[in-house]
Amino acid sequence: EGANPQEYTAIKLEVLEWSDAAKQVVSENAALAGKRVFLVAATLRPETMYGQTNCFVGVSLEYGMFAGAAENEVYVVSERAARNMAFQDLSPSNSEVKKLAAVTGQQLVGSRVNAPLSSFKDGVFVLPMENVLATKGTGVVTSVPSDSPDDYAALRDLKKKPEYYGVRPEWVAGYEPVPVITTPAYGEMTAPVLCDQLKINSQKDRKQLEDAKEAAYKEGFYNGVMSVGEFAGQPVAEAKPLVRSQLIASGEGFAYAE
């Protein structure tokens, strides 16, 4: 928050299958019957969406299911984000927030969602992350462990101790980082290499993660080349707006600022 507005790309991850807890919430709510429901994640790196392996929420955060821009669409985001979206004409009528249901991050964990452009065509799972801020974006983070040190560290924690985090092993097994971008400094696995180099042991290593994020972002943006997708071979700086426009044109994403 502050002087510089962030231009996010909101990514629509359609729910394919609810967790048991979320299913309960949805089944008790007639207004949700027949709706397409999307977890909406805010990203600054739309060009990395080919590498999505899961979706993160904060277990103790409160989310709402809000009427979306299109009729029949419902967005799962924080109340704060829903209000921002309403003022950006992203709700049914200008500046109207229509909350259909409340749900916690904990209840969303274990749901399976479609991640646009991801190589996991059967969808990916909603998983817990400790560092999801209620005050940023939508409170939903789509996870790209190849290029985001935060995402890599959190996913690795869940793989190491699934029962501790309340995650079923099959929600993380097989969901390995996918090469998306190649950089001269880190090859095709920027985040895993940086997490190794900076000796990041878990998602709790906040200071090193800040340094890793900064290095990953700079190297990716200025020196990265796309290794997958329609823009393979093109510099990241060129591909980024192109992938963003495509996601928006296809209806799989929309512009969201805060």
Ligand code: A2H
């Ligand atoms: B980024 P900024 Cl590949 N809490 O997307 C914590 N983190 C959040 C968040 C929240 N409520 N909302 C969004 N984010 C993450 C991709 C990505 C991102 C890559 C590499 C770096 C990166 C895949 N995750 O972000 O403080 C989202 O993760 C590094 C900063 O507004 C979003 O972009 O600048 C980014 O943080 C927005 O952070």
